[in-house]
Amino acid sequence: MVPALTVVGVLVLGLVGFVVWFLKIRDPLKGEDFSKKWDAEQKWVWQLTLTPEQEQAFMTGLQAYDDERGCYLKRADGILKVHRPMMLISLFALTEGFAAMGPAAMQDPARAVHDLIMRYADGEIDGVIYYDDEWMGEDVDEIDGMDKYEFTSAMMSATSAQGVDHEFAGGYADEDDGYLTMGVLTKNPEHVARMYEEAHALSGPPVEYRNKLDIMKDVMKDLDPEYEDAFNLAEVEKSKYINTLMFCYQRVANRYRETRPEMQYAEPKDVLSVVMARMVEEDLSGYTWTRPPSDEQRKLALTLLSNRS
Numbered sequence: 001m002v003p004a005l006t007v008v009g010v011l012v013l014g015l016v017g018f019v020v021w022f023l024k025i026r027d028p029l030k031g032e033d034f035s036k037k038w039d040a041e042q043k044w045v046w047q048l049t050l051t052p053e054q055e056q057a058f059m060t061g062l063q064a065y066d067d068e069r070g071c072y073l074k075r076a077d078g079i080l081k082v083h084r085p086m087m088l089i090s091l092f093a094l095t096e097g098f099a100a101m102g103p104a105a106m107q108d109p110a111r112a113v114h115d116l117i118m119r120y121a122d123g124e125i126d127g128v129i130y131y132d133d134e135w136m137g138e139d140v141d142e143i144d145g146m147d148k149y150e151f152t153s154a155m156m157s158a159t160s161a162q163g164v165d166h167e168f169a170g171g172y173a174d175e176d177d178g179y180l181t182m183g184v185l186t187k188n189p190e191h192v193a194r195m196y197e198e199a200h201a202l203s204g205p206p207v208e209y210r211n212k213l214d215i216m217k218d219v220m221k222d223l224d225p226e227y228e229d230a231f232n233l234a235e236v237e238k239s240k241y242i243n244t245l246m247f248c249y250q251r252v253a254n255r256y257r258e259t260r261p262e263m264q265y266a267e268p269k270d271v272l273s274v275v276m277a278r279m280v281e282e283d284l285s286g287y288t289w290t291r292p293p294s295d296e297q298r299k300l301a302l303t304l305l306s307n308r309s
Helices: 002-026 045-049 052-068 091-100 103-107 109-121 148-158 190-201 212-220 225-239 249-263 268-281 295-304
Strands: 071-074 079-082 087-090 128-130 171-174 179-184 243-248 287-289
Touching: 045 091, 052 071, 052 091, 052 103, 052 109, 079 091, 087 091, 087 109, 091 109, 103 109, 128 243, 128 287, 148 171, 148 179, 148 249, 148 268, 179 249, 179 295, 190 225, 243 249, 243 268, 249 268, 268 287, 268 295
Parallel strands: none
Antiparallel strands: 071 079, 079 087, 087 128, 171 179, 179 243, 243 287
């Protein structure tokens, strides 16, 4: 009887772990109600480009586009992922374009958003990057002995040079659709750092973990609403000072193939750091920013992408 209970316990823990993993990591809405997917918030910086009425119309237009061709709102990053045609669009650029259309956008937001996205589909401009889910090439499963997961791991390593003084600003890599985002932030302003300190003070005393079960219990317990609200406010305020780079895997991979013979004894991550830094430094196609970078942001990006060997 005990062995049976043990097996059941393991299965339950495994199932609970999967649910937590799905809701907190893989679910793009982080477990939130899908009915809120297109809610207007006046929360993130790109939303404040619009009046509350304009934002509501803009969200209506995005929902109509999603119904027709598919798109996903990466609110915190300021990016719209469009499924057809495949591209990432800066929400700063998109909201500015929507506002510039004036009353016509308010009268027919679905048409306005559709026309804006189709305009970006005519050619890459600042704030727009195309991605390709066959970024390795047709019927190609490896590049330089790396599958898509290993190539992605090397790309992520290339974005984080060791010993660089900076603030963590997020990042995401999609090995299936072939794009990577990289947040850039030199340092949190003092008032933002203070907001995080005040939020953590509400989280209570640190928990002592004696085993894996203690960790699971802590992860699964409900967050204190006061702490969660304070932490989210700090995250939103921090996002005002973050700029995000977007890279297309396909063009990174093509330049990797070209550069590899010149660096045949280097590790893949070091070849990729050279490739990606060169793309930014020489303003080559295949990357863009969500908004025009300051000299400080550009310098930090190049430092983070610098070859470490």
